[in-house]
Structure formats: C-alpha cells, structure tokens
Amino acid sequence: MSGHQAAAQPAPAPRSGPMGRGPAGGGAPTAKALNFFPSAKRLLGTLRQDMSRIVWVIILGVISVGLTVIGPKLLGEGTNVVFAGFISLRFPAGTSKADVVNQLVANGQTTQADMLRSMDFVPGAGIDFTQLGMILAVVLAVYLFGSAFRLVQARILNVVVQRVAHRLRVQVEDKLHRLPLRYFDRVQRGELLSRVTNDVDNIGQSLQQTLSQVITSLLTVIGVLLMMFLISPTLAFIALVTIPLTILITVLVARRSQRMFAEQWKQTGILNARVEETYSGHAIVKVFGHQQEVEQAFREENAKVYRASFGAQFVSGIIMPSMTFIGNLVYVAIAVVGGLRVASGQLSIGDVQAFTQYARQFTQPLSQLGSMANLLQSGVASAERVFELLDEEEQSPEADPADTVPERASHLEFTDVSFRYDADTPLIDGLNLTASPGSTVAIVGPTGAGKTTLVNLIMRFYDIDSGSISLGCAEDGSDAVETRSMTRHDLRARTGMVLQDTWLFAGTIRENIMYGRPDASEEDMVQAASAAYVDRFVHALPDGYETVLDDEATNLSVGERQLVTIARAFLADPRLLILDEATSSVDTRTELLIQRAMLKLREDRTAFVIAHRLSTIRDADLILVMKDGAIVEQGNHHELLAARGAYWRLTNAEVDAPMDDETLEDPADAATTPGGPE
Structure with a gap:
C-alpha cells in the first residue's frame, strides 16, 4: 500500500440551502434577459x-x-x-320601381331617389x-x-x-x-x-x-x-x-x-x-x-x-x-x-x-x-x-470503445488523483491509494475532509481532474483498467452503496430489495432479506414483503429502511462496496443489527467504509485519516495507535464526539489547553 505525501489543501466553503441550513443546494440560477x-x-x-x-x-x-x-x-x-x-x-301596388324613383326626383327628393334606385324591391309586395x-x-x-x-x-x-x-x-x-x-x-x-x-x-x-x-x-x-x-x-x-x-x-x-x-x-x-x-x-x-x-x-x-x-x-x-x-x-x-x-x-x-x-x-x-x-x-x-x-453541459462522454473488467474485479487503485469542485479551491491533490481484493478500507475525518468526495470519485459521480483510478482482479493490479475507460453503467453495476441517507422508492418492500436485480428469484430475495435481518421485522407487517411504502417510506423506521438498503446490496452481490456507517438515528438493538448486517455484507468484498464511530472499523485492513482532502495518516488500527498521531487522538477523544479539525491537530502544533491530550 503506497503512502500519500500530498500537502493538505483547504476544503471548499460549505454549501447550504437558501435558509442557511438544510441540504446543499445553492441559489436559483440567475435568469438572463428573455431572448x-x-x-x-x-x-x-x-x-x-x-x-x-x-x-x-x-x-x-x-x-x-x-x-x-x-x-x-x-x-x-x-x-x-x-x-x-x-x-x-310605403308605395302602392301596381306601380313600378322606376315610377317611384321618377316621382321622388320630380318632388326634389334626389337623395331618397338615389337610395331606392340601388335597391331591389317591388312596390306593395x-x-x-x-x-x-x-x-x-x-x-x-x-x-x-x-x-x-x-x-x-x-x-x-x-x-x-x-x-x-x-x-x-x-x-x-x-x-x-x-x-x-x-x-x-x-x-x-x-x-x-x-x-x-x-x-x-x-x-x-x-x-x-x-x-x-x-x-x-x-x-x-x-x-x-x-x-x-x-x-x-x-x-x-x-x-x-x-x-x-x-x-x-x-x-x-x-x-x-x-x-x-x-x-x-x-x-x-x-x-x-x-x-x-x-x-x-x-x-x-x-x-x-x-x-x-x-x-x-x-x-x-x-x-x-x-x-x-x-x-x-x-x-x-x-x-x-x-x-x-x-x-x-x-x-x-x-x-x-x-x-x-x-x-x-x-x-x-x-x-x-x-x-x-x-x-x-x-x-x-x-x-x-x-x-x-x-x-x-x-x-x-x-x-x-x-x-x-x-443546453446545460453534460457529464463527460463515455469511452468508445469502452473497456470492461470481470464482474469479480475488486482491486482498486488511486494514482496521483487530483480533484476540485471549482478551479480556485483544490480539494484532493495527488492522492495515492491501493485497496486489495477483499479488503476493508475505512475513511475517517471531520466534515469537509473529502470522505464523501472520495467515494463519489470511485462511482464516477464526478470525474477526476488528473491522475487515474483503476479497477481490476489481480493483486498486483496488472490487469486493471482505468474507470474512465469503462462505461458508468458497467462501473456502477460492479459497485454497491449503502448510505446513511437511505432512499427507498414508491412500491413494496419486495420491489425495493429487488431494485438492483429485478430478475432475482424469490429464494434469492428472501436470502438477501434474511442476511440483512429484514425478515426480523417484515414478518410482523400485515402484508409482509408486499407492504407498500408510503411517502418517503415513513411507515418504516430509520433503521428498518437502512436494513432494506443493505438487503438490496446483498441481492445485487457487488464485488465493490461503499458503506456509510452512521447509525445515530436508530435504537441500540437496530444499530447492532445494522452493524452485523454490514459486517456480513463486507465479507469477501472490497469495501470502502465512511466511518463515524471508530469502534466499528477497528478490524479494517486499512484506515485512512483525512483532513482537507489529504490523507494525513494511513495504516491498520494497531499501526495507527502505535504512531500516536491523529488517529490516536481520535480514539482518546470523548466517545462518539464529533470529529473536527482540532481533534486531528498535533498537540505540539496547537496551543496548550488544560485537559488537552498529553
């Protein structure tokens, strides 16, 4: 596993909704004058x-x-x-139109005569x-x-x-x-x-x-x-x-x-x-x-x-x-x-x-x-x-012809990867990283460190500015191909995501589990649900797997919704996983089920875990500590503790305290404060 020596870069300013809180959205675009x-x-x-x-x-x-x-x-x-x-x-019958006109002229009524001359009538008719x-x-x-x-x-x-x-x-x-x-x-x-x-x-x-x-x-x-x-x-x-x-x-x-x-x-x-x-x-x-x-x-x-x-x-x-x-x-x-x-x-x-x-x-x-x-x-x-x-600019076109890799491909490698949201604010600069097949890579760091950006680059939700991200099967990466040379569909078909913000669609629980693999058999669907512990609550529902989810799936708890998304990933059976382990919105029992389900899901798969609680990633093969888009430390749990650096300070911080920049700072570089780490 190669190291990372890139200098830390400032993170982009946090974006917020129009009220200054809520999901990032930015303001409405400035409308140009109507052409x-x-x-x-x-x-x-x-x-x-x-x-x-x-x-x-x-x-x-x-x-x-x-x-x-x-x-x-x-x-x-x-x-x-x-x-x-x-x-x-007004005129007697038996007279002609000419007689009437002549009589009017003789009486000096020329205007009336001119008007009647142009009319078609028979006196007295x-x-x-x-x-x-x-x-x-x-x-x-x-x-x-x-x-x-x-x-x-x-x-x-x-x-x-x-x-x-x-x-x-x-x-x-x-x-x-x-x-x-x-x-x-x-x-x-x-x-x-x-x-x-x-x-x-x-x-x-x-x-x-x-x-x-x-x-x-x-x-x-x-x-x-x-x-x-x-x-x-x-x-x-x-x-x-x-x-x-x-x-x-x-x-x-x-x-x-x-x-x-x-x-x-x-x-x-x-x-x-x-x-x-x-x-x-x-x-x-x-x-x-x-x-x-x-x-x-x-x-x-x-x-x-x-x-x-x-x-x-x-x-x-x-x-x-x-x-x-x-x-x-x-x-x-x-x-x-x-x-x-x-x-x-x-x-x-x-x-x-x-x-x-x-x-x-x-x-x-x-x-x-x-x-x-x-x-x-x-x-x-x-x-x-x-x-x-x-007319908006579209995402970069797919490679033609596109490269393909076997479905079992799970060796992922970052080589000198750089990325920025805008030209003036570098976020990730010169990142090098290797994830071997079947390994678990945990990513920790404060908000804005680049954790989510890293997994977005893996999925090609964004394309990198320079460097390469490669996917292959061999341990040494000899058969790897750049993800940019693959179609997005081919890449994402080999990747599963289970995020903190679960998203379920209108339909039944069965349809949501089978969303990533619509042709799956009933037996495979039930096995995936059982592996994710969905069966523990779905049988208590009147309609079981046929339960129709209401708007935003509010008839399921937050934890139950996350278990359904884990079952969806089980059924899709990808070789590459991206997991967000945040479970702060669920009860202790459901949190334990989610952790067990994610642990089973990671077996024999290459997994990138966005960690919010260090206790859940101690068995990770590689832990990346990120700050401002840079990997400031990497290694396994024991190696990082022995180094007594940023990861060590995180583990010694208050249990479940939010990760922030101060937690990652070296005490020698920070002002001495009472009660600080020794």
Missing part, C-alpha cells in the same frame, strides 16, 4: 415532428374561417330583403319570407359546418400540443440523467422541479391557447379583409388604420412584459425551492423554534412572486383595453361614412351591416392577437428556462 425570438423560433421548431397535423390544422382552419366569413354577407342580404319589404309597403327563410337556412348551415370543422381542428391541435409537451418532458428526463452531479449541487431542487413541471406545463398551456387562436385569427383577418374590400375599399382602408396602432401597442407592451414574465418564473422557482426545503425539514424547524423565521422568509419570497406576477399581468393587461378603444373609434368612422354611402345609393344597408360585422371580426382577432402576446411571452419565458436546462 424572445431565438427561443420562440426554437419552440416552434419542436412542432416539426407534427408538421402533417399542423397542415391539417391550417386546412381545417381555412375551411372553418371561410364558412364563418361568408355569414355576415349572407345576413346582410337577409337585412336587404327585410328592408326592401318594409320600403315596398312586402317582405319575401320565402327568400328570407332560404337565406337564414343557408346561414345556419354555414355556421354549423364552420363550428364542426373548428371542433375537429381543435382536437388535432390538442394532440399536437400534448405531443410537444410529452416530448419536452422526455427530453428533460433524459437530460437529467446525463447531467453531472455538479449541476445538482449548484441548482436547488425546487428550482429544478419548477423547470421540469411548472415550466413544461406552462409551455403546453400557452401553446394550447395561442396556436389555435393565432392560426384562426390570422386566417380570419385575411378572409375578413378580402370581404371588406369586396364591399367597400374606402371603408376597408378606414378599418386598416387599426393595424399599425395594434402593432405599435403590442410591441411596446411586449418589450416590457417579457422581462417581467422571465422574472415571474424565476421567482416562482425560488419560492418552490423555499417551500420544498421547509417541508422536507419541517421537524427540524419546529425542534429549533424557527417557525417565525421560516414564515418571514416565505412571506418575503411570496411577496417577490406577487410583485413580479402583478407587474407582468398589469403591463400585459394594457393591450386589451387599448385594442377595444381603437376598435370603437373604427366603428364610429364606419357608421358615419357607411351611412353617407347608403344615402347616396353607393351601398345597401345590408352591406353596411355586413361591413360593421366584418369590422368587428377584423378588430377582434387583432385584439385577441394582442392579448395572446402576454400568454406567448409567458410560454416563451418558460421555454427559455427549459432550453437552458437542455
């Missing part, structure tokens, strides 16, 4: 796989809008029939109800078929949107598995959950509400504009005044609201992180009496969400009233000019009525497009947050 057009273009690019459906959506939209646009013109013709019928009753009924029947059919086509369009569009949201969720899920552990150290869990759930859901809702409306509104504007020009180019140009005003207002509001929506979703993610952390540690909060501080912190974050949301909605809400005001001005202009043209005989009253409806249909889509801007801004802001996650 609308690239993000919107990329979001639309997600629709490419459904282009055939989009084409059908457009075709059905054209048919639906076309039928809807015909309606006002037909109703205008019906109005002309009714108006002509009323006018005809009254309303033609047959013609009116036919027109109304056609209108009913037009609107009925238009609604049917729109319903089919909405159905297809819903499929498109749900497929897009589903693909985004799959991409995000796949991305999470490819992200390095550094990312999860940096980003709070609540912030990450907000992107995975809230933002993806918001994208789906925004697309659902905006895509259909945008397509329908654009087609409606085109169809209505065509009909308005057919009726009266003059009135059509008056209606067109709304377009530049609408664009101007929308652009001005969008520039302001896009930043506010980005801030809104950022603050929502931070609030989610706050709630998640508080809920996870609610018992600790109550024990230490920090309810008021937690409530105050929540109120502050909630107030930030309120201000960001209120500002975004208030600014985006300016669009609709502005569009309504512009539309009302247009109606006034159309009524005045249209009335003059009816009086001069240039338009029929039915045409003016139809044009008024078209003007409303024309301004309404423009108003809706304006109001859609805030939804679109919100959706694109969420899309950008999701794309930021998808």
Whole structure:
C-alpha cells in the first residue's frame, strides 16, 4: 500500500440551502434577459415532428374561417330583403320601381331617389319570407359546418400540443440523467422541479391557447379583409388604420412584459425551492423554534412572486383595453361614412351591416392577437428556462470503445488523483491509494475532509481532474483498467452503496430489495432479506414483503429502511462496496443489527467504509485519516495507535464526539489547553 505525501489543501466553503441550513443546494440560477425570438423560433421548431397535423390544422382552419366569413354577407342580404319589404309597403301596388324613383326626383327628393334606385324591391309586395327563410337556412348551415370543422381542428391541435409537451418532458428526463452531479449541487431542487413541471406545463398551456387562436385569427383577418374590400375599399382602408396602432401597442407592451414574465418564473422557482426545503425539514424547524423565521422568509419570497406576477399581468393587461378603444373609434368612422354611402345609393344597408360585422371580426382577432402576446411571452419565458436546462453541459462522454473488467474485479487503485469542485479551491491533490481484493478500507475525518468526495470519485459521480483510478482482479493490479475507460453503467453495476441517507422508492418492500436485480428469484430475495435481518421485522407487517411504502417510506423506521438498503446490496452481490456507517438515528438493538448486517455484507468484498464511530472499523485492513482532502495518516488500527498521531487522538477523544479539525491537530502544533491530550 503506497503512502500519500500530498500537502493538505483547504476544503471548499460549505454549501447550504437558501435558509442557511438544510441540504446543499445553492441559489436559483440567475435568469438572463428573455431572448424572445431565438427561443420562440426554437419552440416552434419542436412542432416539426407534427408538421402533417399542423397542415391539417391550417386546412381545417381555412375551411372553418371561410364558412364563418361568408355569414355576415349572407345576413346582410337577409337585412336587404327585410328592408326592401318594409320600403315596398310605403308605395302602392301596381306601380313600378322606376315610377317611384321618377316621382321622388320630380318632388326634389334626389337623395331618397338615389337610395331606392340601388335597391331591389317591388312596390306593395312586402317582405319575401320565402327568400328570407332560404337565406337564414343557408346561414345556419354555414355556421354549423364552420363550428364542426373548428371542433375537429381543435382536437388535432390538442394532440399536437400534448405531443410537444410529452416530448419536452422526455427530453428533460433524459437530460437529467446525463447531467453531472455538479449541476445538482449548484441548482436547488425546487428550482429544478419548477423547470421540469411548472415550466413544461406552462409551455403546453400557452401553446394550447395561442396556436389555435393565432392560426384562426390570422386566417380570419385575411378572409375578413378580402370581404371588406369586396364591399367597400374606402371603408376597408378606414378599418386598416387599426393595424399599425395594434402593432405599435403590442410591441411596446411586449418589450416590457417579457422581462417581467422571465422574472415571474424565476421567482416562482425560488419560492418552490423555499417551500420544498421547509417541508422536507419541517421537524427540524419546529425542534429549533424557527417557525417565525421560516414564515418571514416565505412571506418575503411570496411577496417577490406577487410583485413580479402583478407587474407582468398589469403591463400585459394594457393591450386589451387599448385594442377595444381603437376598435370603437373604427366603428364610429364606419357608421358615419357607411351611412353617407347608403344615402347616396353607393351601398345597401345590408352591406353596411355586413361591413360593421366584418369590422368587428377584423378588430377582434387583432385584439385577441394582442392579448395572446402576454400568454406567448409567458410560454416563451418558460421555454427559455427549459432550453437552458437542455443546453446545460453534460457529464463527460463515455469511452468508445469502452473497456470492461470481470464482474469479480475488486482491486482498486488511486494514482496521483487530483480533484476540485471549482478551479480556485483544490480539494484532493495527488492522492495515492491501493485497496486489495477483499479488503476493508475505512475513511475517517471531520466534515469537509473529502470522505464523501472520495467515494463519489470511485462511482464516477464526478470525474477526476488528473491522475487515474483503476479497477481490476489481480493483486498486483496488472490487469486493471482505468474507470474512465469503462462505461458508468458497467462501473456502477460492479459497485454497491449503502448510505446513511437511505432512499427507498414508491412500491413494496419486495420491489425495493429487488431494485438492483429485478430478475432475482424469490429464494434469492428472501436470502438477501434474511442476511440483512429484514425478515426480523417484515414478518410482523400485515402484508409482509408486499407492504407498500408510503411517502418517503415513513411507515418504516430509520433503521428498518437502512436494513432494506443493505438487503438490496446483498441481492445485487457487488464485488465493490461503499458503506456509510452512521447509525445515530436508530435504537441500540437496530444499530447492532445494522452493524452485523454490514459486517456480513463486507465479507469477501472490497469495501470502502465512511466511518463515524471508530469502534466499528477497528478490524479494517486499512484506515485512512483525512483532513482537507489529504490523507494525513494511513495504516491498520494497531499501526495507527502505535504512531500516536491523529488517529490516536481520535480514539482518546470523548466517545462518539464529533470529529473536527482540532481533534486531528498535533498537540505540539496547537496551543496548550488544560485537559488537552498529553
């Protein structure tokens, strides 16, 4: 076993949650200003796989809008029939239209004569109800078929949107598995959950509400504009005044609201992180009496969400009233000019009525497009947050072709290994270590010494900066290969982990034991459970191994949960083990069972044990004493006691006292204090 002479390096500053305690998570990432057009273009690019459906959506939209646009013109013709019928009753039957017009001209009523000259009526005939009924029947059919086509369009569009949201969720899920552990150290869990759930859901809702409306509104504007020009180019140009005003207002509001929506979703993610952390540690909060501080912190974050949301909605809400005001001005202009043209005989009253409806249909889509801007801004802001996650740097690629080692490989060797979490803070520097097959390596040291980092490097949760970690079968390491040249899956399949923070999944106890080896037989599962003493408590449960674990497996004690994880490791039967022996949260009897189970688990396996109680690792083949990422001592229990160094001082410290830097200091280097070690 080679020694280690690397100089001790300062450990990185401890990370904490946003409340200064709880799991490390770091703050929410700083959201950059929303880059609308690239993000919107990329979001639309997600629709490419459904282009055939989009084409059908457009075709059905054209048919639906076309039928809807015909309606006002037909109703205008019906109005002309009714108006002509009323006018005809004012003149005696038997006279002709020409006689009536000539009589009005002779009487000097030229305006009325011009209006009647353009009308189609028979004096004294009254309303033609047959013609009116036919027109109304056609209108009913037009609107009925238009609604049917729109319903089919909405159905297809819903499929498109749900497929897009589903693909985004799959991409995000796949991305999470490819992200390095550094990312999860940096980003709070609540912030990450907000992107995975809230933002993806918001994208789906925004697309659902905006895509259909945008397509329908654009087609409606085109169809209505065509009909308005057919009726009266003059009135059509008056209606067109709304377009530049609408664009101007929308652009001005969008520039302001896009930043506010980005801030809104950022603050929502931070609030989610706050709630998640508080809920996870609610018992600790109550024990230490920090309810008021937690409530105050929540109120502050909630107030930030309120201000960001209120500002975004208030600014985006300016669009609709502005569009309504512009539309009302247009109606006034159309009524005045249209009335003059009816009086001069240039338009029929039915045409003016139809044009008024078209003007409303024309301004309404423009108003809706304006109001859609805030939804679109919100959706694109969420899309950008999701794309930021998808664009995060992934863990280093697997070796191609990858090396393999036999499943029994358990000889592990560190050679000049260096690692740092960030460029300015070295943690492990020049580490050399050899673990022979079947040996037990115990790692002791204070918090921040690098114990957990060491095992994370073995598992390739992090990749080392320099040096090598090799795995093989031979005692001399002659057949060893670098773990970086293996696939992560191949490496981890040969490694088992039993940590202090046990993690059990939703499901039965049986499913959790078989998690690492789903194809195991019932006999193998029962043997693993028996070896880990799970059978001692599982038979007392009403459903035995079929007991369904509730949220966070709270229907099992802490010790029982750890025994289940040990059984899981037994069943997987790895040659390389990583064990965390902390058992401070369990009763004495269960602690003894856990220690016995771990001792049996270590038999004939190479085990790395993160030790918190020295009494549990006295039989270890090699004990590493770590401080600031460096191995300050190594050897077996008797060798280290004889050296009367850091390990000796630990064993002479108070029983079960926490390991700290002062315990490891040489008395000759520390100030002399009463009661200190002699």
